[in-house]
Amino acid sequence: MPIYEYECAACGRVASHVMLGVRRKARPACPTCGSGRTRRVMSSFAVVASESSRLANFDTAAPRDDAYYSDSRNVGMWAKKRAQQMGVNLGPKFDETVEKARTGKLIKDMI
Ligand SMILES: [Zn+2]
Known part of the structure; x- marks a missing residue:
């Protein structure tokens, strides 16, 4: 199950979204403020x-x-x-x- 992180350009909040099939290319709306101005972030994997x-x-x-x-x-x-x-x-x-x-x-x- 692909999970991507998106940063909201309006409020700066980063949220994880599970993206399935055709929706993969669509940008999810920000869960905090509802803005559609989100961009995918490639965050580094934090492990010891x-x-x-x-x-x-x-x-x-x-x-x-x-x-x-x-x-x-x-x-x-x-x-x-x-x-x-x-x-x-x-x-x-x-x-x-x-x-x-x-x-x-x-x-x-x-x-
Ligand atoms: Zn937002």
Whole structure:
């Protein structure tokens, strides 16, 4: 699912938008002020250095079994790698979710 970030020229707010199919070329309206003067921003992917090198060596096409995910550091790696390849910044909220998933807090939040 492609997620892009758009900056509003009117209020300066940056918001993430999921863009599907034909809408991909259309500019989304700003969720804050409703302005249509938005432009796509290519933000850098924020990861800590050790994870950056792990991402660089990560192959999204490689098969992954249960043993792979028994290392909690691998949770969320696929999504992060794909986002990096697509030049998408998933934002701090995504990192937070991955962190919760890695520590098991996500499951605790759901039950
Ligand atoms: Zn705006």
